[in-house]
Every structure is written in C-alpha cells, then in structure tokens.
Amino acid sequence: xxxxxxxxxxxxxxxxxxxxxxxxxxxxxxxxxxxxxxxxxxxxxxxxxxxxxxxxxxxxxxxxxxxxxxxxxxxxxxxxxxxxxxxxxxxxxxxxxxxxxxxxxxxxxxxxxxxxxxxxxxxxxxxxxxxxxxxxxxxxxxxxxxxxxxxxxxxxxxxxxxxxxxxxxxxxxxxxxxxxxxxxxxxxxxxxxxxxxxxxxxxxxxxxxxxxxxxxxxxxxxxxxxxxxxxxxxxxxxxxxxxxxxxxxxxxxxxxxxxxxxxxxxxxxxxxxxxxxxxxxxxxxxxxxxxxxxxxxxxxxxxxxxxxxxxxxxxxxxxxxxxxxxxxxxxxxxxxxxxxxxxxxxxxxxxxxxxxxxxxxxxxxxxxx
Numbered sequence: 259x260x261x262x263x264x265x266x267x268x269x270x271x272x273x274x275x276x277x278x279x280x281x282x283x284x285x286x287x288x289x290x291x292x293x294x295x296x297x298x299x300x301x302x303x304x305x306x307x308x309x310x311x312x313x314x315x316x317x318x319x320x321x322x323x324x325x326x327x328x329x330x331x332x333x334x335x336x337x338x339x340x341x342x343x344x345x346x347x348x349x350x351x352x353x354x355x356x357x358x359x360x361x362x363x364x365x366x367x368x369x370x371x372x373x374x375x376x377x378x379x380x381x382x383x384x385x386x387x388x389x390x391x392x393x394x395x396x397x398x399x400x401x402x403x404x405x406x407x408x409x410x411x412x413x414x415x416x417x418x419x420x421x422x423x424x425x426x427x428x429x430x431x432x433x434x435x436x437x438x439x440x441x442x443x444x445x446x447x448x449x450x451x452x453x454x455x456x457x458x459x460x461x462x463x464x465x466x467x468x469x470x471x472x473x474x475x476x477x478x479x480x481x482x483x484x485x486x487x488x489x490x491x492x493x494x495x496x497x498x499x500x501x502x503x504x505x506x507x508x509x510x511x512x513x514x515x516x517x518x519x520x521x522x523x524x525x526x527x528x529x530x531x532x533x534x535x536x537x538x539x540x541x542x543x544x545x546x547x548x549x550x551x552x553x554x555x556x557x558x559x560x561x562x563x564x565x566x567x568x569x570x571x572x573x574x575x576x577x578x579x580x581x582x583x584x585x586x587x588x589x590x591x592x593x594x595x596x597x598x599x600x601x602x603x604x605x606x607x608x609x610x611x612x613x614x615x616x617x618x619x620x621x622x623x624x625x626x627x
Contacts, residue, residue: 259283260290264374264392265602266382268315270308274391274603279317279382281394282372284330289399291342294624295415296390297321298597298605298617299422300450300540305385306606309542313383317374318602319391320346320384321616323418325625326402333399341405341414341625344421345571346386348400362433362570368398386422391602393621403575407583411626415596415618416582416589420575422566423616424592427454429567429574430513430538432462439463441510444500445485446525448476450592450615451538452515453483457587460484464511468503470496470524473612483588491524500528508533517541531557538564592616 260281267274284290296319303309305316322344326336336342348368349356355363369387374396376382382389389395405417419425427450431437443459445452448471459467460483469480470489477488489499501508508530514521517539525535554561567574581587594614597605605617 260394262393263599264389265318265599266315266376267306267318270312270314271306274306274318274606276600278377279392280375280377281392281396282374284328284396285372286331287333287368287399288330288370288372289326289333289336289397289402290328291324291344291395291397291402292327293322293324293390293392293395293621295323295418296619296621297419297421297423298602298609298619300609301422302385303606303609304540311383315376315380315382317382317384317389317392319619320344320386320388321419321422322388322390323414324390324622327394329399336399336402336404340402341409342402343405343417343571343575344388344390344397345401345403345575346388346422347566347569347571348398349570362568363565368400370396370398372396391599391619403571405579406576409624411624414624415593415620417579418618419589419592419616420578423450424454424589425569425574425578426538426564426567427451427515428458428461428578429569430536430564431455431458431511433568434538434562434564435511435513435534435536437462437464437511440465442466442468442504444468444470444509444512444528445480445515446470446496446513446521447515447539448473448480449515449612452513453480453592453615455513455515455538456480456483456485461581461587466504466509468500468509470500476612479615483591496524497528504530507531510534511536513538515539517545519545519547522547526553526561529557529559532559533557534559535561536564537562538567593618596620
C-alpha cells in the first residue's frame with residue numbers, strides 16, 4: 259500500500275483539495291503508475307460539479323503521462339520503467355463492439371478492480387477510471403499506452419494531453435468525421451477540444467478550415483493551429499459565414515465542439531449537401547434539439563457523435579506521437595501553463611474563464627530520456 263498526495267473533491271461543488279490517499283499494489287491485470295504530468299480537463303470540472311455522477315468523493319485527473327512502477331500478475335504488454343500515456347479506453351476484446359471489429363466503441367472497457375481510498379478507508383471514484391492528479395495511480399494495464407523512443411523531460415506535459423481532450427478533438431476529425439484531403443472543415447467552439455479539431459483538420463489535409471468562436475483571442479490561436487478563416491459569431495452569422503467561405507455550399511464536415519442546442523443547430527445548417535456533422539462537445543444532461551426531419555432526409559449525409567474521438571489508443575497514440583516528433587502536430591502549443599498539484603482549483607477558474615488551452619500539473623520528476 260502506498261500513501262501519496264492527490265487531488266480529491268469530496269462533495270458536489272466543493273473545492274478540489276490535496277489529500278493523502280492510499281493506493282494498493284497492482285493485482286492481476288493492473289499497473290501502478292508514477293504520474294509525471296496531468297492536464298486540467300473540462301471533464302474533471304464536470305465531475306467536480308456533479309455533472310457525471312454522484313459517486314463522491316472523486317479522485318480527479320485523467321489526461322496524464324507517467325512511468326510504470328509495478329505491474330500485476332498476467333501483465334505482458336507493459337513493463338516496469340515503461341513511459342506511458344494513460345487512456346480511458348482499455349478495450350475488452352470480448353464485447354459486441356469488439357467482436358464486430360470496432361474496438362474504438364468498446365462497451366466494456368477495463369479499469370482497475372481494486373479501489374484507491376482516503377486514509378479512513380473511504381473508497382474513491384477515479385475520474386474516467388484513472389484518477390491521475392496523484393503521485394501514483396492504479397489502472398488497468400490496458401489503460402497504459404507505451405511511448406516508444408526518446409522523450410525530453412519537457413515533452414511529457416504535451417504528450418499526456420493525448421489522453422483526453424486533444425485526442426477527442428483530433429479524433430473527431432480524423433476518425434469520426436473521416437475528413438479527406440481537399441475537404442472543407444468548420445469547427446464551432448475553439449477551446450482545447452475545438453483547437454485540437456483544427457489541428458486534426460490540418461493533419462487530414464483539409465484545404466479550407468474555418469474556426470468559429472465568440473472570442474478573438476481564441477480565434478487568433480485557431481489561426482496559429484492552422485485555421486484558414488475565422489468567424490466571430492458575435493459579429494457574423496456563423497452559418498452564412500461558413501457558406502461564404504465554401505463557395506455558398508457549406509462545409510463538408512462541421513464539428514460542434516461546444517455541445518449546446520444553438521451551436522448544434524448551426525453545425526447542422528452549415529454543412530454542405532451530404533456533409534457530416536460531428537458532435538464532440540459534451541451536452542449538459544437534458545439538452546434537447548428540435549429535429550427538422552425533412553432537412554435530415556433532404557440534406558443527406560450523416561450526424562455523428564464522437565466518443566473520445568472514436569479513438570483506439572494503441573493505434574492512434576503512437577501515430578500522433580510520431581506526428582509530434584516530425585513537427586506536424588504542435589502539442590506543445592496546447593500547454594498554456596505548468597503548475598503544481600496545489601494549484602488545480604485555481605486552474606479550474608482559468609479554464610472556465612477561457613484563459614487557457616491547458617494547465618498541466620507537473621507531479622513527479624520525469625526520468626532521464
């Protein structure tokens with residue numbers, strides 16, 4: 259059993275506090291990871307305010323890099339000393355999605371079986387089955403994706419972001435939207451996930467990439483990541499602007515990275531005939547949209563939701579790490595600030611105010627490359 263510092267939220271809307279928690283040694287199929295970095299993600303805030311479930315207390319953090327310090331019985335895919343990115347889609351290989359050859363939809367993903375606890379024995383619910391705002395965390399071995407090759411100490415912060423938000427945005431374009439070379443892409447909402455979708459559109463070879471947001475600073479960042487056009491939706495109707503930039507037709511793919519009824523309606527209306535709409539922004543419970551069925555039929559195409567960007571970590575993480583190394587994916591640009599484990603609560607405020615793409619918590623010193 260290991261006593262470590264970790265960030266916990268004990269009840270709905272309570273501040274996130276640093277507590278001492280107990281982390282077991284790994285059992286069969288599990289891995290113990292020394293966390294190097296962990297990004298502060300919108301999903302952690304959803305947990306904090308009770309937007310995911312009421313299973314408090316939560317051990318927050320999930321967008322992480324680290325080093326495997328111990329493995330349990332039967333673990334062969336990773337070993338002690340491996341540098342890893344943590345993921346929340348450890349596929350089972352047995353459910354109906356996996357049997358159909360669609361493991362990115364796995365309906366029975368693995369998490370650690372043992373529970374981490376507070377010192378008094380209260381069981382913790384780890385965010386997305388990970389709980390990585392901690393010096394050590396216990397996960398299923400399949401939640402660790404090994405990073406091959408050399409890693410500079412300062413690169414762990416960027417690579418860990420592939421664990422959630424950056425991967426969700428890139429995957430929404432590459433996987434869910436299946437953007438092809440020469441297509442047009444519009445992204446509504448340019449926070450961390452939306453900006454990642456723009457980066458994904460660049461990787462896919464899109465030639466017209468339209469960023470839509472209410473904030474000129476976010477639009478300037480979108481330009482830096484590859485947007486060819488920007489639209490401030492306080493000043494312009496986004497649907498008309500997207501059509502204007504696509505010859506009057508609308509975009510081949512429109513990504514809603516906000517997840518409210520108004521932006522989803524804009525995404526639906528701003529796509530070309532037979533175009534695709536991808537919803538990657540997470541709606542609040544109870545959000546509804548009135549569906550114009552005649553337009554659904556008449557416009558054709560597809561309306562899709564992106565679960566984690568339809569990501570298969572074993573396939574996508576290594577590919578994106580190589581794109582980063584080749585200079586084609588600016589993961590470093592997502593790291594707005596590096597903070598300590600005591601600074602998570604203020605980081606939530608900065609994120610809610612739209613002041614950062616990512617605050618990254620540096621927890622343990624990285625190993626020498």
